Amino acid sequence: xxxxxxxxxxxxxxxxxxxxxxxxxxxxxxxxxxxxxxxxxxxxxxxxxxxxxxxxxxxxxxxxxxxxxxxxxxxxxxxxxxxxxxxxxxxxxxxxxxxxxxxxxxxxxxxxxxxxxxxxxxxxxxxxxxxxxxxxxxxxxxxxxxxxxxxxxxxxxxxxxxx
Numbered sequence: 001x002x003x004x005x006x007x008x009x010x011x012x013x014x015x016x017x018x019x020x021x022x023x024x025x026x027x028x029x030x031x032x033x034x035x036x037x038x039x040x041x042x043x044x045x046x047x048x049x050x051x052x053x054x055x056x057x058x059x060x061x062x063x064x065x066x067x068x069x070x071x072x073x074x075x076x077x078x079x080x081x082x083x084x085x086x087x088x089x090x091x092x093x094x095x096x097x098x099x100x101x102x103x104x105x106x107x108x109x110x111x112x113x114x115x116x117x118x119x120x121x122x123x124x125x126x127x128x129x130x131x132x133x134x135x136x137x138x139x140x141x142x143x144x145x146x147x148x149x150x151x152x153x154x155x156x157x158x159x160x161x162x163x
Contacts, residue, residue: 007122008032008049012042012056012068013084022055025111029118039063043071050076053121055114057107058085058092066092069099078128080121084109 007030013019014037026033034051036042038060046054054072058065069081083096086107096104102124103117 004029004118004122005031007053007118007125008034008051009118010034010036010042010045010051010054010056012036012039012054012060012065014038014057014060022109022114026055026118029115039065039068039071042068046072046075050079052125053080053082053118055082055084055118058083058087066095066099069096069101073099078125080124082114082117082121084114 009026009030009032011019011023011026011033013022016037019035019037023033023035034045036045040062042054042056056065056068065083069083072079072081080102082103082105083101084105084107085092093104102121105114105117
């Protein structure tokens with residue numbers, strides 16, 4: 001599992017006091033926690049320095065969490081998103097599933113549950129990184145083999161062995 005200490009998180013919550021409390025908790029476990037008050041601010045921060053993970057409230061002014069998740073999926077489909085909400089409407093859950101959100105956490109937040117969901121998201125990030133490295137390695141090996149096959153290596157005369 002990806003070490004949580006090396007994880008960077010973008011936390012999106014419109015309630016300032018709650019945002020600060022959650023950020024303070026996350027900073028105990030994670031290297032970098034960036035805060036945003038709404039979806040528009042989150043997009044600005046995301047494009048400036050993309051985090052490993054986004055945790056967002058659903059109900060916010062200007063751009064809600066579901067709209068943000070849709071935009072992030074376009075920008076960076078490999079970035080996991082965790083949504084938090086006090087509402088239990090099925091339409092939110094279905095939309096979150098459609099957008100590929102990795103977890104939906106109910107408010108009031110249980111910090112142990114949130115930490116567990118972050119751990120699961122860190123595993124997803126690690127798998128993506130492994131797959132990217134594997135793809136890059138495979139492409140490099142293939143390119144080297146192609147270069148080797150195209151190269152003209154003169155054959156050496158048989159060696160004479162003296163016994």
